[in-house]
Amino acid sequence: MNDQKSKRDEVRARNKKARAPHQAETKYSDDGANKPGLATRRTAHRLLGAIIETNTSFDALTDDAHGHPHYLALDRRDRALLRAILMVALRFRAELSDVLDSFIDKPLPAGATALQTVLHVALAQILFLDVPDHSAVDLAVESANRDPRLKRFASLVNAVTRRAVRSKQKVLDKIAQAIPRSSPWFSERLIEIYGAEKAAEIEAMHRIEAPLDFTVKNTGEAEKWAEALEAELLPFGTLRRPHGDADITQLAGFDEGAWWVQDAAAALPAKLFGDLNGKRALDLCAAPGGKTAQLAAAGAKVTALDMSANRLKRLDENLARLGLNENCQTVVSSLFDFAPEELFDAVLLDAPCSSTGTVRRHPDVPWTKTPEDIAKLAELQARMLTKAAQFVALDGVLIFSNCSLDPLEGEDVARVFADADNGFDVVPVVAAAITGLETCLTPEGFVRTTPADFNREGNFDGSGLDGFFAAVFKRRG
Numbered sequence: 001m002n003d004q005k006s007k008r009d010e011v012r013a014r015n016k017k018a019r020a021p022h023q024a025e026t027k028y029s030d031d032g033a034n035k036p037g038l039a040t041r042r043t044a045h046r047l048l049g050a051i052i053e054t055n056t057s058f059d060a061l062t063d064d065a066h067g068h069p070h071y072l073a074l075d076r077r078d079r080a081l082l083r084a085i086l087m088v089a090l091r092f093r094a095e096l097s098d099v100l101d102s103f104i105d106k107p108l109p110a111g112a113t114a115l116q117t118v119l120h121v122a123l124a125q126i127l128f129l130d131v132p133d134h135s136a137v138d139l140a141v142e143s144a145n146r147d148p149r150l151k152r153f154a155s156l157v158n159a160v161t162r163r164a165v166r167s168k169q170k171v172l173d174k175i176a177q178a179i180p181r182s183s184p185w186f187s188e189r190l191i192e193i194y195g196a197e198k199a200a201e202i203e204a205m206h207r208i209e210a211p212l213d214f215t216v217k218n219t220g221e222a223e224k225w226a227e228a229l230e231a232e233l234l235p236f237g238t239l240r241r242p243h244g245d246a247d248i249t250q251l252a253g254f255d256e257g258a259w260w261v262q263d264a265a266a267a268l269p270a271k272l273f274g275d276l277n278g279k280r281a282l283d284l285c286a287a288p289g290g291k292t293a294q295l296a297a298a299g300a301k302v303t304a305l306d307m308s309a310n311r312l313k314r315l316d317e318n319l320a321r322l323g324l325n326e327n328c329q330t331v332v333s334s335l336f337d338f339a340p341e342e343l344f345d346a347v348l349l350d351a352p353c354s355s356t357g358t359v360r361r362h363p364d365v366p367w368t369k370t371p372e373d374i375a376k377l378a379e380l381q382a383r384m385l386t387k388a389a390q391f392v393a394l395d396g397v398l399i400f401s402n403c404s405l406d407p408l409e410g411e412d413v414a415r416v417f418a419d420a421d422n423g424f425d426v427v428p429v430v431a432a433a434i435t436g437l438e439t440c441l442t443p444e445g446f447v448r449t450t451p452a453d454f455n456r457e458g459n460f461d462g463s464g465l466d467g468f469f470a471a472v473f474k475r476r477g
């Protein structure tokens with residue numbers, strides 16, 4: 001009972017902490033004929049609408065090369081503000097909906113997504129960002145006035161946003177005390193998989209910004225780079241800075257390619273191969289190349305395959321910065337069409353997945369993905385794993401991984417493969433291979449991490465991992 005209470009208190013404390021995950025810019029760009037800051041808010045409305053209505057990913061819309069034209073029209077500072085607004089609007093979307101419902105007498109008219117979006121964007125700023133309240137209110141009202149669909153709701157927008165300003169502290173206390181949740185299907189699924197208590201811990205971690213983790217190219221230099229980056233060296237070799245908002249190109253060691261950004265959990269699968277020196281490694285689904293870099297840095301001769309030429313280009317650039325491209329050849333192909341001349345000692349299948357393990361960084365995922373996506377991806381992963389097995393030499397090792405929190409895409413796929421008569425055996429991961437994360441081993445010897453793992457008492461900002469799954473198989477000789 002006491003235990004449960006302290007867990008609940010911890011979850012509340014985490015929510016409190018999450019009140020101001022970003023310190024956004026407080027100055028606004030002057031967008032020509034428009035009111036300063038208006039273009040940023042109207043673009044935020046447009047992008048949030050696209051995420052919610054058409055399931056477009058936040059990353060695609062805010063890509064600095066190929067993003068939404070209205071996003072690309074903003075300057076660097078306004079892009080940062082817009083991203084901060086959308087991040088909290090998505091992280092706290094369920095709570096913002098409750099706040100809104102409690103402020104209005106009757107529900108918003110059906111199909112009033114545009115109105116809801118304007119209100120969510122304003123409430124996100126008022127409650128969670130360091131933006132002057134009057135700006136958030138004025139720009140929301142102005143946006144409504146300029147949109148023919150919303151003009152008649154301008155007084156409602158005014159009333160709701162002013163009420164949020166007046167009752168800010170009360171609302172924040174209520175949010176801090178509630179059990180955190182997300183989109184209904186996602187929250188229900190987490191409870192179904194992990195139980196109510198762990199699901200609440202996971203969702204609490206989804207409220208806060210992930211730390212910035214680095215993998216060091218030369219593991220012997222980890223301490224040196226920990227010092228230079230003012231980062232902590234974690235027991236499993238990753239370097240961690242508690243706040244994820246640094247401009248990484250300005251950090252020590254970026255230009256010389258001493259490290260790359262990679263979540264601690266994402267770094268685990270490739271480490272499970274053990275000694276790769278001089279071995280032939282195949283990285284299927286390789287781009288943008290975090291794990292390819294690990295394989296190459298470990299001394300393997302790597303073939304990095306991906307079906308996306310654009311993403312492989314990024315992999316090439318990343319490996320060039322790290323000085324690792326000599327150990328690596330790239331192949332643009334679907335793995336289903338790949339026909340190598342020789343088999344490989346080490347094959348990594350880091351399969352496409354729902355990405356539900358990365359919600360701390362991608363808070364759109366619970367709102368853009370569906371249970372149907374998970375079922376389809378699980379079926380694809382099973383086929384990919386069967387295909388990947390054909391590329392493994394006798395006595396070679398095959399690792400299957402992905403960043404989903406759902407066992408349908410992880411444990412279940414691995415179990416079906418393990419039970420099939422395919423000449424492969426499970427190699428249970430031993431605790432020593434993941435020092436510090438021993439609790440993340442499943443009874444079968446798979447690795448399962450969640451954002452609630454690596455939970456360090458008293459070091460809230462340095463806690464957590466992406467959700468990841470990894471299983472190791474060996475082909476019989």
Ligand SMILES: C[S@@+](CC[C@H](N)C(=O)[O-])C[C@H]1O[C@@H](n2cnc3c(N)ncnc32)[C@H](O)[C@@H]1O
Nearest residue numbers: 285286287288289290291306307308334335350
């Ligand atoms: C989760 S990402 C891989 C991340 C990468 N392993 C890393 O650590 O940086 C999945 C990748 O699978 C690729 N992909 C999807 N289907 C594929 C297929 N049939 N054949 C090859 N690559 C595929 C996607 O283009 C995407 O780059």
